[in-house]
Amino acid sequence: xxxxxxxxxxxxxxxxxxxxxxxxxxxxxxxxxxxxxxxxxxxxxxxxxxxxxxxxxxxxxxxxxxxxxxxxxxxxxxxxxxxxxxxxxxxxxxxxxxxxxxxxxxxxxx
Amino acid sequence: xxxxxxxxxxxxxxxxxxxxxxxxxxxxxxxxxxxxxxxxxxxxxxxxxxxxxxxxxxxxxxxxxxxxxxxxxxxxxxxxxxxxxxxxxxxxxxxxxxxxxxxxxxxxxx
DNA sequence: GCTATTACCTAGACAGACAATGCATGGAGC
DNA sequence: GCTCCATGCATTGTCTGTCTAGGTAATAGC
Numbered sequence: 478x479x480x481x482x483x484x485x486x487x488x489x490x491x492x493x494x495x496x497x498x499x500x501x502x503x504x505x506x507x508x509x510x511x512x513x514x515x516x517x518x519x520x521x522x523x524x525x526x527x528x529x530x531x532x533x534x535x536x537x538x539x540x541x542x543x544x545x546x547x548x549x550x551x552x553x554x555x556x557x558x559x560x561x562x563x564x565x566x567x568x569x570x571x572x573x574x575x576x577x578x579x580x581x582x583x584x585x586x587x
Numbered sequence: 588x589x590x591x592x593x594x595x596x597x598x599x600x601x602x603x604x605x606x607x608x609x610x611x612x613x614x615x616x617x618x619x620x621x622x623x624x625x626x627x628x629x630x631x632x633x634x635x636x637x638x639x640x641x642x643x644x645x646x647x648x649x650x651x652x653x654x655x656x657x658x659x660x661x662x663x664x665x666x667x668x669x670x671x672x673x674x675x676x677x678x679x680x681x682x683x684x685x686x687x688x689x690x691x692x693x694x695x696x697x
Numbered sequence: 698g699c700t701a702t703t704a705c706c707t708a709g710a711c712a713g714a715c716a717a718t719g720c721a722t723g724g725a726g727c
Numbered sequence: 728g729c730t731c732c733a734t735g736c737a738t739t740g741t742c743t744g745t746c747t748a749g750g751t752a753a754t755a756g757c
Contacts, residue, residue, distance in 0.1 A: 481595030516685035
């Protein structure tokens, strides 16, 4: 994956996944992988720093659990996180529309 | 414009503009601005390094002209540049589809 | 004992976009 | 004559986000 395009969308996708219920690092990777049609394989070196960043910004909360001898750190969206997600979705749509405009591609909601 | 999203799409948009005929820095900025609906205002600090980068990669060729006392450096797409643009367009579509998939947004060609 | 999978984490490298700045010309307004 | 703005090229330094590459540790299967 030589994809520079990801910059700025990773956090949005992580927030999106967490908007549908608490999850943990490893599971978030799997979810994004499947929901992107196998396209986006988050790397730990991006994922964990991003999770910590978002938690510092109070967009996520967290708690530890134990499952079959392995510890898991669950993250969940805060109210501020939900607002941030909405903003990022709006921004993404405007961005994608702008790029498609330059490319001469006309897309519309199905 | 606090837009990290641009990473990786700048070059594509510049190539796209140049695919419709030779142009120069200042004009490229104007073209992208108008075709993105006023959304993307390329900065010199991004534009010129990118132009030089693309020229080094032989995706662009260039020549100087003089216009009303001001010198202009025109850039034009090479055959390799056209191929690269096609590849980037394909990559962009796959990327946007992936992101929209994660966001649960269904888009289709109008 | 070895390996794969699950699960967490970090340090450092790297790239790309930006702000700031510089230089130069021509035309409009005062 | 002077200043300001738009045009037009370019570079430097900074910031930030992603990735590479490493580390720890438990469980299960061979």
